[in-house]
Amino acid sequence: MYYFLQTLGCQMNYSDSERIVTVLSKLGYQPTYVLSEADLIIFNTCSVRQKAEDRIFGHIKTIEKLKKQNKSVKVGLTGCMVRESGLCEALPKNELCRKMKILDFQFKIEELEKLPDILRKIEHERKNINVLYDNKDPADSYFRIEPKYENQAQGFIPIMTGCDNFCSYCIVPYARGREKSREIKNVVAEAQNFAKQGGLEITLLGQNVNSYAPQNYDYENESKPPFVKLLEEINNIKGIERIRFTSSHPKDMSDELINALGKLDKICNHIHLPVQAGDDQVLKSMNRHYTVDDYRLLIKKIRRTVPNIAISTDIIVGFPGETEKQFMNTVKLFEEEQFDMAYIAQFSPRKGTAAGDHLEDNIPQNEKSRRFHFLNEVLKESSLEKNRAYFGQTVDVLVEKQAKGYAEGKTTSFKVAQFKAEPSEQLVGKIVPMKVTETNVWSLRGERF
Numbered sequence: 001m002y003y004f005l006q007t008l009g010c011q012m013n014y015s016d017s018e019r020i021v022t023v024l025s026k027l028g029y030q031p032t033y034v035l036s037e038a039d040l041i042i043f044n045t046c047s048v049r050q051k052a053e054d055r056i057f058g059h060i061k062t063i064e065k066l067k068k069q070n071k072s073v074k075v076g077l078t079g080c081m082v083r084e085s086g087l088c089e090a091l092p093k094n095e096l097c098r099k100m101k102i103l104d105f106q107f108k109i110e111e112l113e114k115l116p117d118i119l120r121k122i123e124h125e126r127k128n129i130n131v132l133y134d135n136k137d138p139a140d141s142y143f144r145i146e147p148k149y150e151n152q153a154q155g156f157i158p159i160m161t162g163c164d165n166f167c168s169y170c171i172v173p174y175a176r177g178r179e180k181s182r183e184i185k186n187v188v189a190e191a192q193n194f195a196k197q198g199g200l201e202i203t204l205l206g207q208n209v210n211s212y213a214p215q216n217y218d219y220e221n222e223s224k225p226p227f228v229k230l231l232e233e234i235n236n237i238k239g240i241e242r243i244r245f246t247s248s249h250p251k252d253m254s255d256e257l258i259n260a261l262g263k264l265d266k267i268c269n270h271i272h273l274p275v276q277a278g279d280d281q282v283l284k285s286m287n288r289h290y291t292v293d294d295y296r297l298l299i300k301k302i303r304r305t306v307p308n309i310a311i312s313t314d315i316i317v318g319f320p321g322e323t324e325k326q327f328m329n330t331v332k333l334f335e336e337e338q339f340d341m342a343y344i345a346q347f348s349p350r351k352g353t354a355a356g357d358h359l360e361d362n363i364p365q366n367e368k369s370r371r372f373h374f375l376n377e378v379l380k381e382s383s384l385e386k387n388r389a390y391f392g393q394t395v396d397v398l399v400e401k402q403a404k405g406y407a408e409g410k411t412t413s414f415k416v417a418q419f420k421a422e423p424s425e426q427l428v429g430k431i432v433p434m435k436v437t438e439t440n441v442w443s444l445r446g447e448r449f
């Protein structure tokens, strides 16, 4: 039996898919990358943007044709679009099942332990496959499912699910529910296991990692926030060389966490801190709970603690009501803070969110696009300037891929780095020192040192 699993969206979804793979392989399924070979097709969906949802409807059309030729193929959905778990025949009122006639089942990712049971119902001949996960708490049993790491050197470990922040443009709190944090000892056990398998770099994942708050943490007697405690424990794991975490919310960026960035030697020299807008009024309308000055102060503290740290951010341009002056405040913030990288999105209304349902999407598309390009040009300048500072330095590159005579990977400051490598050398998954001989806007190039 073959499965075809397609993942859309963020790193969190990719990490979830590694757990889905574990369940499917325990059930005896094997992966295939050829759609027409599959007996089971699962889409791990993203609904952060309407476009991502539309892509799923596009894929479903392709599968409709496939299902006409092979009626036994089963199709399921999970991820952010899904709100219920079960077979579609048992969920007649479910919107997705009604809209997608070829859909056989769906499951909430935090109820992954229900997948064996769903598949058992589909395939009557499979026996006893729902006894793998018997925990009453679905989120906890989800975390207990050991992932099959796609990448042996770099592992993504979810430390929490959901989000409590309700930023006005974002569907995540509705799609993934309230925040629920894993116990420190469980995260550490997963990290130790990953290290034993040869893992070098760990990225701790959550929608809002720095509000990590496991229920059983001794808040009265522990002097530090649980996320800092977790980082310290991961930092002590033998074999792990690099620690990253994403995403952090500026309102939860504590002084203790900033100090940990300076103290813990394995934390990478990079932080992603989404600001979303450089104007207080827009931030208020986004329900972000900080001001631009609060953000500036955080950057100042971070740079004072780790002087050459690389900083990246997220921005939404063309938010409802964003005036030219407000947009220029974002430009000003970019010019002042000189980000290494930024992920700039053009606002698109998301049904079911406060902004999507109650604010008028009144910035014309061509204006959103102009703002995007304008800001991108400002970013290019700061990114190039930051990269130039690496010229002549030796950086450690964790190689992610090798092709056409080049190896490519990331530095600890999250810069894309490339160097010449013979195809016979197996460098993927290794940390290789590189002397920087060329600096570009989005990457560094160099020679093995």
Ligand code: SF4
Binding pocket: 163, 164, 165, 166, 167, 170, 171, 172, 173, 207, 208, 249
């Ligand atoms: S912090 Fe805001 S943007 Fe991030 S997942 Fe939560 S609601 Fe969405």
